[in-house]
Amino acid sequence: MADKKNLPIGGVITTGGTAHEYVTGGWRKLRPILDKDKCTNCLICWVMCPDSAIIVEDGKMIGFDLEHCKGCGICAVECPDKVKAIKMEEEGD
Amino acid sequence: MAITMTKGQVGLTGNTAVAYAMKQINPDVCAAYPITPSTQIVEEFSGYVADGAVDTEFITVESEHSAMSACIGASAAGARVMTATSSQGLALMWEMLYIASGMRLPIILTNVNRALSSPINIHCDHSDSMGARDSGWIQLYSETVQEAYDNLFQAVRIAENEKVMLPVMVCLDGFITSHAIENMSLLDDAEVRQFIGEYKALHSLLDTDNPVTYGAMTLPDTYIEFKRQQSDAIARAKDVVSEIGKDFGNRFGREYGLMEKYMLDDADVAIVILSSAAGTTKVAVDELRKKGKKVGILRPRLFRPFPFKEVADALKGVKAVACLDRVDSMSGFGGPLFNEVRSSLYESEKRPKIASRIFGLGGRDYKVKDAVGVFEELLKIAETGKVEVLTKYITM
Incomplete structure (x- = not known):
């Protein structure tokens, strides 16, 4: 949206996937912290995250996309009771 | 009403002439909810759809708000789209009228002018379309059945002109024009096809290889730029209306200007x-x-x-x-x-x-x-x- 003279007419966004460029992590008040020793890589957090902010590589949960995580805490709640590998902490603590 | 004559004079009501123009335009989509005095436009056009005389996808909806919403969706998908309404119907479309013009969708709407309630009244009055005069739609007012018919073809060209890309409202007077029979002359289907040409949308919501988003949020850093674009486009439409009115005259002998x-x-x-x-x-x-x-x-x-x-x-x-x-x-x-x-x-x-x-x-x-x-x-x-x-x- 830098070049205002060449904005597409009618406010159309002419390419897909641009939501990724919009960094929403700044809204976060609570930050998820992963305990890798406890995590069983069940990926329930990946399924449940409303912002697609769980990073998975080779079938393993490796952390959070903090540019898009809004700190809702759903991952920490959904992490199975016997595991509880995700904790929410105050930002800035 | 069966219309057999394509040259010379034929007697038609405004509504029948508009429905026939829509048949000749053969839009991809028509979403409409009938209302007096424009009912017969939708009624007769749905007859053409039922008879297979057009290829149009006719969407029956539960209200005019939905009619305009369906028109907007179809137009964003790249379709040539038409509808018709009057009075309270246009009033119910209000919210969506601004979305059609803001998204720069070349939808054609025939508005048969009728008074707005209250008190309730079904007769001719311009309070419906005049209330929508700042909605970003181009408005043409027709004096006669012939002009309403001719305006519809010109409206397609005006709306889809690349310098414009805005919806157009063709207005004619309720009952006086919509229900009175006048002598008029029809164009051949081939003449209409040549005059309006094919519509190729700039983008299509259905093109999954080139995905686009319509109706995204704009914040104070861009909203005013989009409104400025729209304002420039409607100002440019004036010359386009003149050019197309002249071209219509050159082809068919009835020239139209900005005013008479x-x-x-x-x-x-x-x-x-x-x-x-x-x-x-x-x-x-x-x-x-x-x-x-x-x-x-x-x-x-x-x-x-x-x-x-x-x-x-x-x-x-x-x-x-x-x-x-x-x-x-x-x-x-x-x-x-x-x-x-x-x-x-x-x-x-x-x-x-x-x-x-x-x-x-x-x-x-x-x-x-x-x-x-x-x-x-x-x-x-x-x-x-x-x-x-x-x-x-x-x-x-």
């Missing part, structure tokens, strides 16, 4: 008026001309964008003007046509005297004697240079 001037060039006084009432006023002009009175008419055809310069130029030699509105804008200062014309004249060095006359609300007859009465008043104003009553209701 009737006996105006040497006139001392003039009535400015829209749509079918201009026809009644022409009879009054003919009668008064026989008596040596220099009276004339200016009938703007294009109301949005308003041709400010051309209107001022057309009225520059006139001493007194009355703007007749079939609607009150409830501003305490006359009707919308009056305000636009008066504003247009502000830059003129020699401004004529001007008055607002509200007439014919809710289908009240506007007769030749009413027009004669206004002309007589204008001739007095021209003589004395004094406007005694600036705004007034007539036909009471």
